[in-house]
Amino acid sequence: MTPLPEEQWDDAMRDALSPLLSEDRRNSRDAGNVLATLLRHPDLTRGYLHFNAHLLLNSTLSPRIREVALLRAVHLRGCDYLWDHHIAIAERAGVTAADLDRIRAGDSSDAVDRLVVATVDEIDRSHTLADDTWMRLREFFDERQILDLLFTVGCYQSLAVAVNVLAIAPEHP
Structure with a gap:
């Protein structure tokens, strides 16, 4: 379309x-x-x-955590459109070029970012979270933040699939 x-x-x-x-x-x-x-x-x-x-x-997540999560989700879905669209937003949230490279690689130098990336990977791989992951998330996030994290990941996984299936072209190729 x-x-x-x-x-x-x-x-x-x-x-x-x-x-x-x-x-x-x-x-x-x-x-x-x-x-x-x-x-x-x-x-x-x-x-x-x-x-x-x-x-x-209106998310309870910080803009940085939101962007780390959604960038990893769209990267795993192979959605260059959304990755490229969110780079400037992520940079405004404090994500550096080096951070972007680490997110793509599935890593981070920051413990919370690393946990978020691992959480996105686990959701992508198994469609659930292990008890250990839940315990680690609760060390850094409250229940509302965890819910916002889970729905951010799911929302952007879904949007990435739609963008890919619809073959939506970048505004400025």
Whole structure:
């Protein structure tokens, strides 16, 4: 599927972007190719963006931990689009170029980042978490943070699959 051209957007489609984008940003440039493609199903877009907006804007995780988790998740799904899209966001959250290389490699020099990467890998591999992983997570995160972590990983695994299946092209190749 291709992004829906902005001249075909109606008010309901623009409104579907409202959970994540302010009114002045509800355009094809700010929506990007992912959201412009999802607008082919406005109800799905609205529902997904409510969920995604929580993870991006209201999560109990720090922006750095959120980005470490989602970057590892999209890397494991082979989704270059989302990896590239989140580099600038991750950098603003304090993730360095060296950190990015370690996330790709499945490692980190930081103990919490390393735990997050290992957690994403375990979820990806076994679709669950061992008791030992739960205990380690509880050393650093409370219950709400663990839930936000699990749903961040799942959300971005799912989005990465959709982006890959739909063959969504980067905005600036």
